[in-house]
Amino acid sequence: MTEYRLWGVIVAAGTSRRMGSVRPKQYHAIAGRPVLAWSVDALLGIPAIAGVMIVRSADDTCLEAVMPRGDPRWRDCIGGGERQASVQAGLAALRDWGADATDRVLVHDAARPAVTQGDIRRLIDHVGDDPDGGLLAAPVRDTLKRADDEGRVASTPSRDGLWQAMTPQLFPLGRLESALAMASGAVVTDEAQAMERLGARPRLVAGDPGNIKYTYPDDARWLAWALDRQRAGDEA
Ligand SMILES: Nc1ccn([C@@H]2O[C@H](COP(=O)(O)OP(=O)(O)OP(=O)(O)O)[C@@H](O)[C@H]2O)c(=O)n1
Numbered sequence: 247m248t249e250y251r252l253w254g255v256i257v258a259a260g261t262s263r264r265m266g267s268v269r270p271k272q273y274h275a276i277a278g279r280p281v282l283a284w285s286v287d288a289l290l291g292i293p294a295i296a297g298v299m300i301v302r303s304a305d306d307t308c309l310e311a312v313m314p315r316g317d318p319r320w321r322d323c324i325g326g327g328e329r330q331a332s333v334q335a336g337l338a339a340l341r342d343w344g345a346d347a348t349d350r351v352l353v354h355d356a357a358r359p360a361v362t363q364g365d366i367r368r369l370i371d372h373v374g375d376d377p378d379g380g381l382l383a384a385p386v387r388d389t390l391k392r393a394d395d396e397g398r399v400a401s402t403p404s405r406d407g408l409w410q411a412m413t414p415q416l417f418p419l420g421r422l423e424s425a426l427a428m429a430s431g432a433v434v435t436d437e438a439q440a441m442e443r444l445g446a447r448p449r450l451v452a453g454d455p456g457n458i459k460y461t462y463p464d465d466a467r468w469l470a471w472a473l474d475r476q477r478a479g480d481e482a
């Protein structure tokens with residue numbers, strides 16, 4: 247097994263447009279704690295992680311109150327207008343902190359508070375050494391329908407081989423920097439997509455389908471249940 251250092255980037259600089267809330271969703275309380283606090287705990291709970299960079303918006307005044315006091319394993323930086331720019335800002339700040347191109351980085355959405363430690367460890371075990379990296383994902387379970395302009399079924403695409411991408415996503419830091427730099431100008435919605443454009447074939451690691459993203463208000467109900475369950479020590 248190759249030796250490498252492992253870092254985390256948590257992107258938390260979004261504007262919560264789809265949530266429609268004034269307060270950014272990463273600071274909404276779910277199961278008694280801010281969404282960001284759950285996500286931070288998930289990464290800092292992995293002892294192998296050297297440090298976690300929290301990417302926040304320039305007008306964020308809430309971060310300090312949420313983060314663990316006196317913990318030397320986190321820092322923060324300012325993000326960009328698109329998620330991929332925020333990831334790039336996080337990687338640049340990790341470099342300033344001492345990270346190397348050969349180090350590995352786990353990129354995680356602040357908005358995915360219910361990721362389990364077991365899934366993060368499984369991702370590290372499966373792709374930590376892989377130059378193409380990989381991501382947590384869940385195979386599509388349901389029958390899929392493509393809609394036409396009138397909201398009627400146009401077709402039933404095959405679900406075979408289709409997965410839903412989640413985070414964390416784990417890549418060699420230098421390759422991810424290059425991939426995101428080459429993708430600038432194009433819209434890539436996750437790190438794996440940027441890596442694919444470089445010709446990489448990131449590995450899909452099956453994760454708990456409960457690792458949903460807090461995107462719409464009604465996601466909170468499921469997340470509260472999942473996080474209460476984790477707190478009770480009943481992690482999948
Ligand atoms: N410019 C951006 C956009 C998104 N994110 C982060 O990327 C994660 C996933 O993005 P998403 O759920 O789309 O969050 P928002 O951009 O806040 O939501 P919306 O797209 O509805 O505005 C979130 O943790 C969000 O804070 C970010 O750091 N910087």
Ligand SMILES: C[C@](O)(CO)[C@H](O)COP(=O)(O)O
Pocket residue numbers: 329355410411412413435436437459461
């Ligand atoms: C990175 C991501 O969470 C993977 O599912 C996702 O792509 C973020 O952006 P989206 O616009 O909500 O798909």
